[in-house]
Amino acid sequence: MKGTRYRYSEAPIWQAQREYYEEKGTKAWNNDQVPQYITSNPMIATAYAEMIFGFLQDRAAAGDRSEPVYIVELGAGAGRLAFHVLIELTQLIDYAGISLPPFCYIMTDLAMNNVQAWREHPALQRFIAEGVLDFARFDAVQDSVLHLVVSGITIDEGKLQQPLIVVANYFFDGIPQELLYIGDGKVYEADVYVEQPESKASLQPAEWLKQIKLRYEHRRAAEYEQETYPYRDVIALYQEQLEDSHFLFPAAGIACLERLNRLSLSGFVLITADKGDHLLDNWKFAEPPELVLHGSFSLTANYHAIQYVYEQKGAMALFPPHHYKNINVGAILHLNQPLDYPNLRLAYRRWMERFGPDDFFNMKWWVDLHLDSMGMQQILSFWRLGGYDAEFFIQSTKRISALLPESNDEEKQDLLHGIQRMWSSYYIMEQRYDLALDAGLILFEMDRYEASKFYLEISVEEQQDEVVSTVYYCLAICCFELDFIEEGKGYLQKLLELEPDNEEALALLNC
Ligand SMILES: C[S@@+](CC[C@H](N)C(=O)[O-])C[C@H]1O[C@@H](n2cnc3c(N)ncnc32)[C@H](O)[C@@H]1O
Numbered sequence: 023m024k025g026t027r028y029r030y031s032e033a034p035i036w037q038a039q040r041e042y043y044e045e046k047g048t049k050a051w052n053n054d055q056v057p058q059y060i061t062s063n064p065m066i067a068t069a070y071a072e073m074i075f076g077f078l079q080d081r082a083a084a085g086d087r088s089e090p091v092y093i094v095e096l097g098a099g100a101g102r103l104a105f106h107v108l109i110e111l112t113q114l115i116d117y118a119g120i121s122l123p124p125f126c127y128i129m130t131d132l133a134m135n136n137v138q139a140w141r142e143h144p145a146l147q148r149f150i151a152e153g154v155l156d157f158a159r160f161d162a163v164q165d166s167v168l169h170l171v172v173s174g175i176t177i178d179e180g181k182l183q184q185p186l187i188v189v190a191n192y193f194f195d196g197i198p199q200e201l202l203y204i205g206d207g208k209v210y211e212a213d214v215y216v217e218q219p220e221s222k223a224s225l226q227p228a229e230w231l232k233q234i235k236l237r238y239e240h241r242r243a244a245e246y247e248q249e250t251y252p253y254r255d256v257i258a259l260y261q262e263q264l265e266d267s268h269f270l271f272p273a274a275g276i277a278c279l280e281r282l283n284r285l286s287l288s289g290f291v292l293i294t295a296d297k298g299d300h301l302l303d304n305w306k307f308a309e310p311p312e313l314v315l316h317g318s319f320s321l322t323a324n325y326h327a328i329q330y331v332y333e334q335k336g337a338m339a340l341f342p343p344h345h346y347k348n349i350n351v352g353a354i355l356h357l358n359q360p361l362d363y364p365n366l367r368l369a370y371r372r373w374m375e376r377f378g379p380d381d382f383f384n385m386k387w388w389v390d391l392h393l394d395s396m397g398m399q400q401i402l403s404f405w406r407l408g409g410y411d412a413e414f415f416i417q418s419t420k421r422i423s424a425l426l427p428e429s430n431d432e433e434k435q436d437l438l439h440g441i442q443r444m445w446s447s448y449y450i451m452e453q454r455y456d457l458a459l460d461a462g463l464i465l466f467e468m469d470r471y472e473a474s475k476f477y478l479e480i481s482v483e484e485q486q487d488e489v490v491s492t493v494y495y496c497l498a499i500c501c502f503e504l505d506f507i508e509e510g511k512g513y514l515q516k517l518l519e520l521e522p523d524n525e526e527a528l529a530l531l532n533c
Contacts, residue, residue: 025215027239030201031274033214035234035313038227039196040132042318045227047135051100052453055228055317058100060349061191061295064409064447065382067106069373070293073353074107074187075114076365077291078122081184084362089183091125094282096162097193098129101140105449106409107189108149123184126153128168130160137171145449162197162278168285182286185357188279190294194323197278200271201310202257203240204264209247209257210240212268212310228317238268238310256330260305269305270324276331283356289337291366292354295379298323300341300352325352332356340370346380382408393418398425398433402440410443412457419460426467434468441465441473456481459493466496475500491520498530 028034043050050056060066074093081091098104108127115122127149129140137157140146149155156170168177201212217235219225225233246257253276260269283290299305299322313319329339329352338360340353351374355363389396389404396404401418408414422437429437441461448457462477478497482489494517501510514527521527 025217025235025237027213027215030212030214031198033216034218035216035231035236035319036198038231039318042227042231043131043133044135046317047133048100048139048452050317051451056099057192057316058102059413060379060383062100062102062106063379063382063413064106064110064411065407066191066295066351066379067103068110068409069351069369069379070103070189071107071110071114072373073293073366073369074111074125075118076367076369077187077363078115078125079120079365080363082120082122083365086184087121087123089123091123091184091187092177092182093125093127093187093189094160094168095127095129095189095191096131096160096278097190097196098131098140099136099192100451101129101136101143101146102449102451103189103191104129104140104155105143105145105149106447108155109447110409112149112152112154124154126156126173128156128158128170130158130168132159132161134159139452141171143450162193163274166281166284177285179284180287183288184286185288186282186286186290188282188290188292188294190292190296192296192320194272194275194294194298194325194328195296195320196318198274199321199324200273201238201268202243202246202260202271203268204260205240205266207261207265209243209261211243212238213241214238214310228315231313231315231319236310236313253327253331255334256327259302259330263302264306267306268308268310269327270311270321272324272327275323276328279328279332279356289357290354291357291363292328293351294323294325294353295349295351296323296325297321297348298325298350298352300325300329300339300350301345302326325350329354338367340367340374342375342378342380348383349380351379386414389414390417393421396421398422398429398437401425402433402436405440410440410447412444412448412455415441415444416455416457416460419464422464423467426464434470437468438465438470438473441477445477454484456485458484462493463496466500469503471500471503475504489516489520491517491524494520495524495527498527502530 051058078091095104104127131137137159140157146155150172156172158168158170160168203210203212215237219233222230245251311321332354333339337354337356353370405414458477458480462474462481465474475497478493482493494513498510498513511531514531517524517527
């Protein structure tokens with residue numbers, strides 16, 4: 023191992039981070055290597071959709087109904103958040119039936135592989151066709167312009183009349199940040215020594231990140247104390263309030279927001295979720311940060327600095343008044359008159375402050391551990407609270423199956439309804455899961471033969487060579503119950519191809 027000294031934001035860890043995402047593409051989320059549930063589930067997406075819907079109402083109230091509102095998601099990753107936001111937002115707009123400005127959601131990422139995967143994703147095609155979804159490769163560290171791949175439009179400086187909405191989840195914690203230290207009221211950069219194995223070239227980024235060792239040394243950095251430093255005020259506050267403390271400073275994140283700000287003549291709204299602290303207390307006496315490894319790595323976002331810098335410019339920052347546990351969700355209204363956006367602010371109050379994505383995740387954590395003691399009504403309620411999320415259904419199928427013999431018709435009716443809702447908003451990830459099989463088997467146990475047949479046939483179609491005999495058996499019974507005798511016999515023949523001596527199938531064929 024040999025150690026080389028770097029400025030923190032220029033250390034090779036950031037290059038490894040970029041390589042990881044660019045090489046893996048949407049496979050980065052296989053086996054939950056990079057976590058996505060907490061920032062991409064239907065509950066958080068609904069909260070975002072409500073805020074965007076509120077913003078569209080506010081723009082309409084101000085008389086701005088003709089110019090489109092662009093929503094740019096930075097680091098959109100697997101794409102699941104965008105999909106759920108679009109589902110909910112389009113439904114809200116249809117339901118309300120009020121006149122609003124048109125909108126277009128732009129999914130962006132550093133990794134071109136992700137952009138290509140979204141473009142071809144079956145679940146996104148209807149939104150592309152409706153003209154409400156577009157894509158762009160956008161490197162937040164340096165790009166200033168958005169080239170939209172579907173419409174061919176280029177969004178550059180001053181192009182937008184409406185404010186831009188920027189969505190950024192698990193984003194500011196993973197792009198380069200400065201690491202600074204305050205001691206005796208003076209500012210230092212915490213340089214990092216990266217001790218790395220000799221064999222760097224042969225290692226994958228994830229493996230290299232696991233093997234390196236980091237140590238820190240302070241270097242006096244008086245330039246942060248000069249009036250010319252662009253974020254002088256916030257650094258001065260840190261000099262005053264912090265002692266013997268390290269903190270990450272999001273210079274690259276703020277520079278990215280500034281470049282995006284220039285695209286519109288009317289400012290931006292940032293909606294963002296992260297392991298990110300907006301309270302200065304969290305940085306007091308902090309040691310240098312540890313890299314949290316998950317294939318790539320993450321740190322903690324300094325929401326306090328972003329909030330402070332934009333409040334200085336007249337923005338309104340919304341963060342929950344309580345402490346967060348897993349994910350902090352904030353909104354920065356960098357707009358001419360933030361108070362003129364009551365619907366947006368109300369949506370934040372209703373969907374983040376009152377009970378937000380962090381509260382939901384805390385409860386999900388508990389529910390996962392206690393599923394075996396939950397009744398059908400509690401399962402249905404929690405599933406509804408989570409927006410009929412597929413992940414919760416997949417986790418609960420065993421318990422649902424155990425509860426079905428005692429369940430009444432109303433509960434079964436609600437289960438069927440939930441499965442239909444879940445299926446209509448299911449976003450297939452790179453690592454496929456046979457959700458149709460789970461749905462079909464539960465419906466079979468509920469004697470809902472028509473619906474069961476619908477899902478089991480999808481499963482057969484998708485699994486092709488891996489269909490198990492039980493599925494053919496259930497399909498045959500569904501067909502007989504629905505009076506599709508010949509079709510049912512066909513499924514029994516398929517079952518017998520897999521298991522020639524299956525007695526039940528032979529008996530059914532001979533009756
Ligand atoms: C931790 S993932 C978060 C993905 C998604 N937002 C979520 O919440 O699941 C970080 C994402 O940011 C992207 N990313 C990393 N560096 C970037 C950069 N400099 N510019 C734009 N995107 C970047 C990665 O490719 C990845 O998709």
